[in-house]
Amino acid sequence: MASPQIDVDEIVATLEQIRQRGHSAHTVFRDWVNLMLFALQDRDDPYLEIVDDYRERGDMAHPDGQRSVDLFAKAFGQLQERMAATDADVLGAVYEEYGMSSDAFGQHFTPHSVCETMAEIAGVGDESDTDDRQTVLDPACGSGRMLLVAGRKQPDALFVGQDKDPLCARMTALNCCFLNLDAYVIQGDSLTVEFQRAWQTSYSSLGGSVRELDDDEVEELHEWVTDAFENTVEAENQPSPTQGADTDSEDRTPPVATSVPSEQASLGAFEGSD
Structure with a gap:
């Protein structure tokens, strides 16, 4: 329902x-x-x-x-x-x-009220003790509902959603575009770290935009996500996070930084179809 x-x-x-x-x-x-x-x-x-x-x-x-x-x-x-x-x-x-x-x-999909609670538990939108940009990841994103809730709380974050269902991945890409979020949406299995396709949505003052990544960009995104996960696990295993190894800020930078011409999500997108 x-x-x-x-x-x-x-x-x-x-x-x-x-x-x-x-x-x-x-x-x-x-x-x-x-x-x-x-x-x-x-x-x-x-x-x-x-x-x-x-x-x-x-x-x-x-x-x-x-x-x-x-x-x-x-x-x-x-x-x-x-x-x-x-x-x-x-x-x-x-x-x-x-x-x-x-x-x-x-x-x-998860009810909106539950998504709100989960975002609060995860601390989305809370002040961080670092200057790093917050990243919000949902490895089984469905239609992207959790990311939308998080996007309202922390619109400046980077959002990453993944789902193995092609239709769900497309819905999430549309939703992130509509809400004008900076996001990567991946079609693939999170458990096997499999990437089949991916979309990038980008914020602009005129409205969100969306584009599908090419094969090279999908592979680059795969490497970035894998490295970021491994770095996170290693950091969590350190006895004292404040005394860990030096972290290269470039490793935390999203791999695809292409500027996307803003196409506001509007009915104008359907014009000229006759």
Whole structure:
């Protein structure tokens, strides 16, 4: 069940209009997530591949505003309105609510209230006794709900989320972009330290941006995360942290520092799809 404080009925009803045209609920939700992610990255080719698939099914016979691509855009606008009103993981709530009728979903995420408590226990947002930038890591991030809660408490931190489910990783990348966070989102298994794909979201005064990393950057990110974990374990094993070995600050610097042109997460991302 969706989180009780988030009303997603309007969004679900819009997506349901598309599903009733002969698609599965999982396909509609997956395509919606991918369309938003491709649009925000200005990746026209994969975006149009999805749009063309709906066109081939006679979708253009529907009047303007009722074509599937129009309904996907409408759902995007409704998503943004609900996020602005609740400052919460609306996308994950839609996933939970819409997926109740589909065997292909089958996941329920940590309630927002529990995420709030966990962030407090972890000390997110508390003053640090060092000048180092706080890093918040969720190795099984789902839709990124924990990172969003932490992002409201400590927006200047660096956020790293990982999930082996491709759809969950994409939802987290979108959520971090919408909340305008500096983050890396990894598709891969945390237990085996496996990285398949990764996205970087970047803060700007005009709104968040998102881009997918190339293979070399994914490998660089993998090395950085692995080294950071090993350094943390070694530091925790030191008898006295204040007398440990010298720490190279460069080892704590994120590996991918490319400046991403800011594309504010807005309905404008869907313009020009006709």
